[in-house]
Amino acid sequence: MGTLNLEGVSFHYPGRGETVLDKVTFVIPAGGIFGLLGPNGAGKTTLISILAGQLRGATGSIRAGDEPLEALRRRRPHGLGLVPQDYAFYPMLTCAENLRFFGAVQGLGGARLKDRIAAAARFARIESALARRAGRLSGGLKRRLNLAIGLLAEPEILLLDEPTVGVDPQSRAFLLESIRSLAGAGRTIVYTSHYMEEVEAICDQVAIIDHGRVLVSGALSEVIRDGSGLQELFMQLTHRSLRD
Amino acid sequence: MRRLLALWGKEWLALSRDVLGLAVLFLMPAAFIVVMSLALSEVFKGGAARQAEFAVMAADPKLADRLARKLSGDGFRSAPAPADEAAARDGVRRGTPSLVLVVPRDFERALNAPLDGKSTQPQLTLLADPALPPTQLLAFRQRVLGVALALRVSAMMRRAGIAADADAFDLKRAAALSVETIGSSARPSSVQQNVPAWLIFGMFFVVIPISSLFVVERREGTLARLVSLRVPFSMLLLGKVGPYFVVNLAQAALMLLAGRTLVPWFGGETLALPARWDLLAAVTACTSLAAIGWGLLVAVCSRTLEQATVIGGVGNILAAAVGGIMVPRFVMPEAMQKLSEVSPMAWALDGFHAVILRGGGAADLAAPCVKLVALALALFAAALWVHHRRRVLTSAQ
Numbered sequence: 001m002g003t004l005n006l007e008g009v010s011f012h013y014p015g016r017g018e019t020v021l022d023k024v025t026f027v028i029p030a031g032g033i034f035g036l037l038g039p040n041g042a043g044k045t046t047l048i049s050i051l052a053g054q055l056r057g058a059t060g061s062i063r064a065g066d067e068p069l070e071a072l073r074r075r076r077p078h079g080l081g082l083v084p085q086d087y088a089f090y091p092m093l094t095c096a097e098n099l100r101f102f103g104a105v106q107g108l109g110g111a112r113l114k115d116r117i118a119a120a121a122r123f124a125r126i127e128s129a130l131a132r133r134a135g136r137l138s139g140g141l142k143r144r145l146n147l148a149i150g151l152l153a154e155p156e157i158l159l160l161d162e163p164t165v166g167v168d169p170q171s172r173a174f175l176l177e178s179i180r181s182l183a184g185a186g187r188t189i190v191y192t193s194h195y196m197e198e199v200e201a202i203c204d205q206v207a208i209i210d211h212g213r214v215l216v217s218g219a220l221s222e223v224i225r226d227g228s229g230l231q232e233l234f235m236q237l238t239h240r241s242l243r244d
Numbered sequence: 245m246r247r248l249l250a251l252w253g254k255e256w257l258a259l260s261r262d263v264l265g266l267a268v269l270f271l272m273p274a275a276f277i278v279v280m281s282l283a284l285s286e287v288f289k290g291g292a293a294r295q296a297e298f299a300v301m302a303a304d305p306k307l308a309d310r311l312a313r314k315l316s317g318d319g320f321r322s323a324p325a326p327a328d329e330a331a332a333r334d335g336v337r338r339g340t341p342s343l344v345l346v347v348p349r350d351f352e353r354a355l356n357a358p359l360d361g362k363s364t365q366p367q368l369t370l371l372a373d374p375a376l377p378p379t380q381l382l383a384f385r386q387r388v389l390g391v392a393l394a395l396r397v398s399a400m401m402r403r404a405g406i407a408a409d410a411d412a413f414d415l416k417r418a419a420a421l422s423v424e425t426i427g428s429s430a431r432p433s434s435v436q437q438n439v440p441a442w443l444i445f446g447m448f449f450v451v452i453p454i455s456s457l458f459v460v461e462r463r464e465g466t467l468a469r470l471v472s473l474r475v476p477f478s479m480l481l482l483g484k485v486g487p488y489f490v491v492n493l494a495q496a497a498l499m500l501l502a503g504r505t506l507v508p509w510f511g512g513e514t515l516a517l518p519a520r521w522d523l524l525a526a527v528t529a530c531t532s533l534a535a536i537g538w539g540l541l542v543a544v545c546s547r548t549l550e551q552a553t554v555i556g557g558v559g560n561i562l563a564a565a566v567g568g569i570m571v572p573r574f575v576m577p578e579a580m581q582k583l584s585e586v587s588p589m590a591w592a593l594d595g596f597h598a599v600i601l602r603g604g605g606a607a608d609l610a611a612p613c614v615k616l617v618a619l620a621l622a623l624f625a626a627a628l629w630v631h632h633r634r635r636v637l638t639s640a641q
Contacts, residue, residue: 014634052472077474086465090254092261097254104250105475149469 004028004051004069004157004188008060010212011046019212020046023060026207026217028190033183035203035220036192037230039238043212044192045085048161051190052082064157078106081155085162085192087142088149091135095126095145098134099152106153116152123178124148140171147175157188164198176202196231206230210238247475251483258457259487265453269495273446274502281438281503281512284572288434296380297323297341301332303349311347314391314414320384332371342373343384355392356399366392390415433513439503440596441569444589446495447528447535448563450488451556454539458484459549477631481540481624488539492532496524518599523609527595530616534588537623544627563587591615 011021028034049055062069089098099117121127124144164172207217215237302308312322323341326332332344346369354366394413461467503515546552567587584590595612598604
């Protein structure tokens, strides 16, 4: 799919005057992990939702390589995957039923669907939980099921919206390791998080946004060139006042 | 098609694990069918089946006996006369008996007075229990006037020298009148009114599971995920139609079975099934589409489970109250009967009655079925329009 190029992307929710994204411009290089940072209400999830095709009405341009992202999405509907911040699966269904359902709605069927379910479950290490109802899983297992669903159609670009929220340190370490291995396989990963140490550990490129504006973007090593660390830079750029 | 089948399969699994939702869909209408069929059985049988007690108070015991004998029958049963008028009023206030006819001392003399317009009319007083149905009070009133007329005519004829007993002028002997109900082998019974009525009510209650799961899907972000997977919103809605259509058909089969077995088991009448099963299936299908369409619109409009339950539940109850489900339309005043024509449940009931009660054909079903399908399409389009207006699906807002 190549590089994702965002240029002057603006958005406001219908019926509300407030601009949620204001001329957001940055480049997400192909085949790496791009960290999208910002305090609560900065516009991260909105931007991820626009990239995932959930929200319409954004102005500006989003291009994947040489073509508009929307055209690419039409051409290859499952080339871009999303692992949302919410547990976006059916709690009353088992893990296997959830995987079967989300695989089928992405056009997978027969032996290919079976193979992909097995591979995604193996990758997320949820094989032993396949027969369990999703709503009864621990927080860590739910996050892993969420990730497995996002990987079913083997997307080339994966949008991960705060995938480690509410999990124990073991599950977090496992998820980070998994994400690193996904990038190693040539995928482009857009990763949002509040945890600076996570971003520093796994991201090659970052952008910090606040109030819908890009405060800084570029290679991680260039952004924190003065050696102060990402946390300090983040606090410096977004100020220290408490957010809603 | 694979995606649509997957959506149907998911909906089916989710529904099958919602025991409470299924109980509402199947047990509630079955319970209403049994209870209401039994409770309203007398109303649908007409006056003859409902017995009301009356007493005649007259100074002359022979006249009291004679009047009581003539007034008995057709749903009216004679009871012992109260000791005095105060006791009669007290008894009627308690409903035992429901009616007391008070005959004054000079009644017989007044009967014999000439019909010249100058004489005083014979005076009678009827004490009535306010809880007595107005139709029954009217029937008894007509019965008393009929007996009084017979007595007066026979007295007049005697005066003219013609021998005639008052029994000869009994209204029943005036002519042989047979009543023929058109379009049905039997008169509509309580079970024939209540099985389709409460079946329709139950079918429209799919609004609760449809909208509840939809709200959960939106709240959990599942809907947003499906949209990001490029599943068209119209397909998401269609994904709910198939399973609930099957649920509605199952409801219809089980509620008809309840009318055949459960109601008679509790002492009610047995539901007479129509000869045209194809027409019954057609009206069931059209009702189902309208019910599912309503469920989809409520689902899209509701932001919380509480909203979905209140909008869906209250909407159904109002439509049922207006549409002749809770109260048969024939007992409603004319203005309410006109108003009931706006209720989709009334259209559905018309369709079921055309098949079950009147043994109608396809032409009789056309109007209600066209209205129900048009409503279903309008509700589906409205659901898509509301979604399009909102445009925003995620919880990110």
